[in-house]
Amino acid sequence: MVKTHKKEVQWAGRSLVFETGEFARQADGAVLVRYGGTSVLCVATAADKDGFDCGFLPLSVHYQEKAYAAGKIPGGFLKRESKPSDHEVLASRIIDRSIRPLFSSDFGREIQIICSVFSYSDDSDPVIAATIGASAAAMLSGIPFSGPACIARVGMKGSGGFMLNPSRESLEASQLDLTVAGTLDAVLMVESGAMELSDEDMLLAIEHGRSAFAPVIDAIGQLCKECSEHTDRKKSGKFASYYNRSKEQECCVSEDKVISAIDAESGRLSSVCDDNDKERRKALLKLIADDVFRSLGFSGEDGKSCGTEFEEARACFDKMFSERWKFFVRNRIVSEGKRIGGRGANDVRDIHSRVGLFERVHGSALFTRGGTQAVVVATLGSSKDAQMVDSLDGVRHETFLLHYNFPNFSVGEVGKVGPPGRREVGHGNLAWRALKSVLPSQEEFPYTVRLVSEITESDGSSSMATVCGAALAAMDAGVPLKRMVSGIAMGLIKEGGKVVVLSDISGDEDHLGDMDFKVAGTEKGITALQMDLKVSGISMDILRSAVKQANEGREFIMSEMKKVLSEPRKKISESAPRITTIKIPVDKIKDLIGAGGKNIKSLCEMGAEIDVSQDGVVKVFAASDDISKRVVERIRGTTVVPSVGDVFTGKVVGLVDFGAFVNFCGQQDGLVHVSEICDRRIDSPADVLTVGQEVVVKVVGFDKRGKIKLSIKQAKE
Missing domain, CATH: 1.10.10 (Arc Repressor Mutant, subunit A)
Incomplete structure (x- = not known):
């Protein structure tokens, strides 16, 4: 007979249910979390033996999305899930960062938490359910864990109207996407992207999310009380050696x-x-x-x-x-009040920046702050270069990409060279969030933009160096960013009842400190924020102080950046491709494409890529202005519908006694009567015109057969 336990609570307008006892019974702790239409199985397990001493907590978290959860079959050749997507990697990091500070650092066993999405509904974020479930599973496992913890997602509509755990649709229209984790008493983790939000609004959003923890933490606590027999059995059995261990230092010298x-x-x-x-x-x-x-x-x-x-x-x-x-x-x-290197708490290390480093790339920048250095390169591409993202929500195409690389030589080490790891994906995503809100729309700048940050030196906060370098590289490439973006990493020392917030932390200060708090934004407000702790939470007062000090540091860094480049280049690089956008009548799309795609293929053979949307917007992507001009003329000639009063530039293609035939837009011909060539009377068009001559003509009418009547004389008026 299976003995199950269940707790249910109403949270943010949806039912949140914890179930344990039926699934994964051989694991140390297992909880199935149902939130709205989303279900996630969260399992916590620790190794049997002590002695895993690696200098850090040996915790690994794996968040897994199954395609069947959304009623889908995986795309591609292999019809099964393979390596984790970037979204799954980022979700795993969110869960890890939310619960890691609550595990005992002296627990010398490998810990693994796996969260599997079994059912998905876009009204409930599975990452929220997974993080809460991971906390509950850890509590039930018997592993030393000072939880429970909770997490909430906060959106913002209008002026100060916060939304708790909004649906995907609501979040898309939100000015803010913030995730905050913590206990009843303190904040543990913050991750946020925002549309230049003020410091005060960001802090209010964090407090709004934290204030919603109580019912969830209470439900987990009640569930653990009901299952205390299971937890006690783990403590006296599998983990007995840890709980009964000697506290004395085993060393031959005291x-x-x-x-x-x-x-x-x-x-x-x-x-x-x-x-x-x-x-x-x-x-x-x-x-x-x-x-x-x-x-x-x-x-x-x-x-x-x-x-x-x-x-x-x-x-x-x-x-x-x-x-x-x-x-x-x-x-x-x-x-x-003396830091490593002799700095004061508010001091920022020396900054050195350059742009336009390489000839053939579309934009580039070098950003150096102390011992941290990022070389960032910008590349402009067409809509065909956009990244296709296939998720439980469906398929979308992302036209802004930011990739971060952290080679071993940046810290003077030798190591394996391979694909990007979780750290690279996470740091790249943070910088992506920081710049996303200041990018122009596709209508304003119809390019796919890729920024790649190569960390060539690292001594603290290479992700914020990436933000600064990426903003400079994008502007160097001519991307019309709304405003400059800068970023800074803050640290914290809590010692003997004293608290000191540190600006622009070095690598050693990050390692020896209690907090890694990164803030990026413009002079108008915050665009990205991330906080990780090594202690079991901080108060809102400390957080408020850190945000204020970070803002002062960002302003200083931004002033140094603007000395190098204060606004985007007016023109894109000569080596960058050209994009021209034109609008054609919807009923002319078939003419542009041609029978069997013959017409559009011939246009592409001229050296261009052509993207045609269903609303008649045509984007011409070419390597040079000359190619772009010739292709656009051909398109207009194929699709243009001349109206009386339109003015075109054309070429004389034939002369007869009664006038001249002029070709314009490549595919259109019209007749300029001899009386419409110039203001004075002429005996023959050949007196003033030659075949091949370029002329400006105006459409003045149509004859009975629909042929176009043109005038050179009226085009000058």
């Missing part, structure tokens, strides 16, 4: 002795802290660690130290040294 030896080197540690060079700091810090290690009697000459294998002793020492270095840096910041 922790106090190691700390005293490290503190004795405070002068050298301060010198390292003041050094601006990342690689030199790393080398000097290793020298200090080696000296302290030897001073404690760890010679390793005989392969052993204090009866312990040398490698084990060194690993134990390195862990303590790393923790003490972390404390030293953090304490120096909160007590002396």
Whole structure:
């Protein structure tokens, strides 16, 4: 007999249901979440054995969308799901970032959470259901987890009208797309894209989402109470060794002795802290660690130290040294106000930018801030270059692409070269959100725009360097951005009851700090925001302070960027393709295409790509202005319907006693009577015209057979 537990709550106008006990019973924790018409199975499992020590929490989260959830069969040659889409990767990151701070960092076992979408309805976001379900599954698993956590999505309509967990249709018309996760007391994660939203509206939106957590967290809590027997069994069984472990440090030298030896080197540690060079700091810090290690009697000459294998002793020492270095840096910041490199809390590192780096590309920029450097290249393409996205919502085509690459050499390392990982996809998406709202419409600028950021150096916040470099590269390519966009990464140190917010954090400050808070936007407002925490939440007061300080930093960075390029180029690069948009009558589309596509194929053979929409809008994509002009003339000649009063430029193709025949738009011919050639009387058209001569003509009427009557004389009036 299957024993199941179920909890239901009404949330944001829809029914939210948690079910456990029937599915995935061999997993440590499993919850089926039904929200509206969406169902997601969330499963949490940990390895059987302790000892997984990799320097970080060994948590992996996998969000999976199945095509059958929307009643679809996967497209393409393979009719099954394969590698994760970018959307699934981004969703996995959202879930991971929302719950990771709540796991015990000393739990030395690999943890895996899998969220599978079994049913999909566009009225309910499956990522919201998956994140809530992951929190509930972790609570039921017996894995040390200080939850539950909740997540909400917030949209905005009009002036300050917030929407909680809006439908996909409502979100498309929203000025804001914000996701916020946290507990009842604090915020854990924020991810947002916005249409230049003010600081205050962004903070109100975060608070609006956070205020909706209570009923969901209460429902998860009640479910866990009903299933406490299951959780207790895990704690006394599979995870008993963790909960009953000794708290003593297993090392051949006491922790106090190691700390005293490290503190004795405070002068050298301060010198390292003041050094601006990342690689030199790393080398000097290793020298200090080696000296302290030897001073404690760890010679390793005989392969052993204090009866312990040398490698084990060194690993134990390195862990303590790393923790003490972390404390030293953090304490120096909160007590002396001095950061790594000697900066103050609000200081931004030196900025250097250039544009127009390469001849053949359509636009390029170099953005360097401290030890972080991004080379960003812009490419303009046609509508055929748009990215097709096949999701549970259907197929769409994206005309703005931003890709981020992070090679190993950017941090002075050697490693595997392969396809982009989760980090690359996530950072690229954040920069994409930052620029999306300032791009021109397809009617204003009918190009597919691709920006590629190559990180050539990294020492903190390469994603924000990508935002700055991408804005400069796009403007260098002639993309008419509405406004300049800049970005900054903020950090946080909470130590001994003191709180310090840091502007423009370096890589070491990111590693040693408690927060990575990235804000991008224009002088008008915020366009993207992302926050990740290593502590179990921060208050809205701290968040408000961080947003204000970030705004000041963004303004400074933007002023430095504008010294290089303050507005988009008036013209696109000579090497960039040309797009000309014209409108033809809908009933002339068939004439443009021709029988069996013969006519449009001949136009393409002239060196152009042609895109024809059902409403008669024709886009001509050509490598040069000359090709574009010739193709457009041919199209107009095929599809134009001349009216009385229209003026055209044409060529004389024949002369007779009573007038001249003129061809215009490539495919149209008309007669200019001898009396309509010039103001004075002439005996013959040949007196003033020659075959092949270019003339401006005006349509003055049609004869009984529908032939066009033209006038050179009236075209001059």
